[in-house]
Amino acid sequence: MDYETSLSWRGPYWYAGRRPKRNSSGDAPEDLDVSLLSMFERQATPPTALPAAIVVDIAHIEDGKKQPFFDWLLPHIGNLPCDVPFYVLTDGDDELPDGLQATAIIDRVVPDDVLLMLICIHQRALMRSEEAQLRRKVFGRIPGFGTAPHHTGSSSLMVVGLSGRFLEWQDASDPKVEVVGAFDGKMAVEFMSMRAFDAVVIDAAFEDAIDYIRQIRRDARFAGLPVLAVCDDEEDTAMLFRNGASDVIVGENRKETLTRRMVSSIRFGKRRRLADRILAESQMWLRQQIADGGLASEYYSSYLKTCSDALAVRGLDLWEMRLQPEHFGIHASTPEELEEIYTTLLSIADATSRDEDLVCLVKGLGPVAVLKNEAGTVRLQKRINSILTHTVR
Incomplete structure (x- = not known):
């Protein structure tokens, strides 16, 4: 899993039943969190502050009120100015209402630290998807670039195990x-390198x-x-969650519930894949522009x-770094030397x-370099200084 340790943006949590744990003292204070069940009972409108994530444990909604609750909630989510991670916590016996467009539908036994990690991962994934859309809007479609095999093909599900x-998974x-299907992990990775897959089911013994x-x-x-693990x-x-499972399917599941969990994972995986493809193509195109x-x-x-x-x-x-040689104590005496330094800075x-x-x-x-957070500028500055100290100077 693409492990993340900090939120891309901070804000209150909207929650019903399960309130996500805080990552650090820098998170938004708990008293800003929104109890969705309380708001629903009053038929109130949630505050306008953008949430860091929305978490609903469906077991905490009374029978007979599940569909009305989501009929109330989904329009409020739709009115948010941008996408935020939206989770429905469930198990195999819960009936899920229609119309859910959740980021993920996850077993409620997910540990607190893993749930927070998933929020961090999905925040970044949503921002990457928006970045891909932004580049497509600003730069237009980029012709003439071949797409990597693991980005191409129709929507597919990989099932690993014997x-x-x-x-049943097909059904x-x-x-x-x-x-x-793939017999084991090695075969799965080989298949996945040849064409696109939007989600994986691991259906094998625990070890x-x-x-x-x-x-x-x-x-x-x-x-x-x-990656869904059975x-x-x-x-x-x-243990499965902490070793990289995005969701763990425990025991028997209603067919409808299982289908919705898989559809949710595949939908998110497809969005991730399309963003990966656009970002990879734009990077190749930007490198080509150097020659011009x-x-x-x-x-x-x-x-x-647009990005700002x-x-x-x-x-x-938005953090913009002008990678001029003089900013790093380097002076080019010829155009050729300047071009070489530019190439080095861009590569780093x-x-x-x-x-x-x-x-x-x-x-x-x-x-x-245009970065999405200040920590990235500090990291890049240190890296450039470290490498240039041992090469250019």
Whole structure:
């Protein structure tokens, strides 16, 4: 799993039954959290502050009120200015209402620390998806770039293991989703490198399941892929979650409930894959612009404005680093030397930054890095100083 240790943006939690734990003293204070059950009983409107996440444990909603509760809640979620992680906690016996577009439907036994980790992961994934949409809007479609095999193909589900329940997983999936089986983790990774998969089900004995999850998570291409692990013993769920399972399916599940959990995972996985593809293609295109003297300044200005406005909705700032040699105590004596330094700075920034950060050469400005948080600027500054100390100087 693409482990995250801090929230991308902070805010109150909207919760029903299960209130997520805080990550640090820097989180929004608990007294700003919104009890959705209390708001629902009063038919009130939640406060306007953007939540860090929305968590609903369906077991805490009275029978007969589940559909009315979600009929009340979903419009309020739809009125938020941007996407936030939305979780429904359940088990195999719960009946889930229609119309849920949850980020994930997860077994309620998920440990507190794993739930917080998932919130951090999904916050970043939502921002990456928005960044991909932003680049498509500003830069347009980018022709002539081949897509990596693990980004291409129709929506698919990978089932790993020899439980003999392959047909059950196929039956629980959307008919439009192709279901492919693999005997073990090694075979799964080989298949996943050849074409796109939007989610994985690990249906194997506990020790094997742990091993298969680790094999998948070790490959950076699949670090953020939704992985559902099947578990017969509830005592093993925490270990599966902590080894990288996005959800753990315990015991028997209603077919409708199981289908909704899988659909939720596949939907999110498909969104992640499309964002990965657009970001990878845009990075290749930006590198190509170097040969033409850099990205046109009007593209860059439009990107800064659009991205800054999008981040402001979440209460975040955009951090622009001008990667000029003099900022790092380096002076180029010839145009050739300057070009070499530019190449070095761009290479370091590209390797150090996240793939949703913009690293490029801009005509008239030189190399720049546009980052989504201040910590990224500090990390990049240190990395550049460290490498240049041993190379250029």
